[in-house]
Amino acid sequence: MGCSWRWQLSRAMRLSLRWCRPQRGARAGGGKAGVGGRLWELWTYTRLLLRSLYFNSLADSDTLLDCAFEPIYWIVDNVTRWFGVVFVCLVVLLTTSVVVIVYIFVLPTVFRTYSAFWTVWHFGCGHWLLVMLAFHYYKATVTPPGHPPKNQQGLPSVSICKKCIVPKPARTHHCSICNTCVLKMDHHCPWLNNCVGHFNHRYFFSFCLYMTLGCVYCSVSSRNLFLEAYSAVESYYQTAPPEYSFRESSAHKCIIFLWVLTSSVAVALGGLTLWHATLISRGETSVERHINRKETKRLRQQGKVFRNPYHHGRIDNWKLLLGVETPSHWLTRVLLPSSHPPRGDGMAWECVYGRREELLAV
Numbered sequence: 486m487g488c489s490w491r492w493q494l495s496r497a498m499r500l501s502l503r504w505c506r507p508q509r510g511a512r513a514g515g516g517k518a519g520v521g522g523r524l525w526e527l528w529t530y531t532r533l534l535l536r537s538l539y540f541n542s543l544a545d546s547d548t549l550l551d552c553a554f555e556p557i558y559w560i561v562d563n564v565t566r567w568f569g570v571v572f573v574c575l576v577v578l579l580t581t582s583v584v585v586i587v588y589i590f591v592l593p594t595v596f597r598t599y600s601a602f603w604t605v606w607h608f609g610c611g612h613w614l615l616v617m618l619a620f621h622y623y624k625a626t627v628t629p630p631g632h633p634p635k636n637q638q639g640l641p642s643v644s645i646c647k648k649c650i651v652p653k654p655a656r657t658h659h660c661s662i663c664n665t666c667v668l669k670m671d672h673h674c675p676w677l678n679n680c681v682g683h684f685n686h687r688y689f690f691s692f693c694l695y696m697t698l699g700c701v702y703c704s705v706s707s708r709n710l711f712l713e714a715y716s717a718v719e720s721y722y723q724t725a726p727p728e729y730s731f732r733e734s735s736a737h738k739c740i741i742f743l744w745v746l747t748s749s750v751a752v753a754l755g756g757l758t759l760w761h762a763t764l765i766s767r768g769e770t771s772v773e774r775h776i777n778r779k780e781t782k783r784l785r786q787q788g789k790v791f792r793n794p795y796h797h798g799r800i801d802n803w804k805l806l807l808g809v810e811t812p813s814h815w816l817t818r819v820l821l822p823s824s825h826p827p828r829g830d831g832m833a834w835e836c837v838y839g840r841r842e843e844l845l846a847v
């Protein structure tokens with residue numbers, strides 16, 4: 486079939502060259518049939534030329550759609566790449582504003598009204614959450630997720646990346662925004678302006694977790710202040726509005742901003758964190774979730790059961806992600822800031838069973 490296409494293409498090119506340089510005889514006796522024939526030849530050539538743009542043994546309607554949508558993908562990828570910087574600035578700005586409001590308006594109220602025990606607890610808990618989320622956000626943003634080496638022989642690969650033209654190890658996927666392959670790719674996060682992969686997956690998840698906890702902490706501890714501020718703001722519109730100083734009215738607005746922002750982020754990010762916790766418990770990344778779902782469906786139609794080769798059991802999956810090897814690591818590596826690298830190089834993966842066993846599993 487391939488030869489036939491090539492032959493037709495070369496014939497059409499020959500014909501088209503003849504069309505461009507008409508022969509003397511044809512020019513002299515150019516009748517209706519001659520013009521019609523040439524038009525047909527030109528049509529054949531154009532059609533073949535168009536087909537040659539997308540033809541290969543794997544071409545189908547999906548490839549055509551991908552080609553048609555390529556400019557849109559390009560715009561989305563570039564916009565996401567550039568907006569990543571804006572999103573990072575937004576995270577830093579909003580977090581800083583929340584911290585400043587807590588320092589100026591919430592902590593003084595805590596010191597004034599709470600007992601010594603609760604004051605120390607608030608001070609300790611608030612600062613621990615702040616340090617943890619700032620550390621993990623910084624590390625998740627600046628740590629490269631890991632990429633397969635470009636000029637190394639004998640890589641343990643499972644396929645070739647069509648865009649990078651390099652061998653792809655297991656669990657590696659191409660990120661069109663970073664325009665490179667990423668080891669154990671989870672997703673591209675615009676809030677980090679970075680891909681989440683093998684080397685920064687733990688930082689990403691810990692950031693989500695501590696940011697959620699920090700927002701829940703701020704939302705719960707400022708709830709009474711919020712209710713007071715809200716009723717005070719409502720009283721602004723009474724016929725005889727109460728007299729508030731500039732500092733008091735600023736405090737009301739800042740506390741309402743703090744509570745609404747932290748409560749919204751706690752709900753939205755809490756949902757995302759739960760979703761990622763579910764994926765980690767299953768030993769899957771976000772990309773693998775889609776692939777495994779398709780595989781499960783495909784194998785079910787064949788009467789087989791899909792088993793994820795990277796699912797080592799719930800607890801072990803968590804230990805692998807968090808780098809917990811001894812019981813003391815739960816404190817030093819999970820509850821305190823730690824820069825320890827993940828286990829393995831992200832290229833060779835320990836499977837819980839062989840591929841043959843997976844395919845034969847019924």
Ligand SMILES: [Zn+2]
Pocket residue numbers: 646647648649650658659660664665666
């Ligand atoms: Zn690639």
Ligand SMILES: [Zn+2]
Pocket residue numbers: 660661662663664672673674679680681
């Ligand atoms: Zn990326």
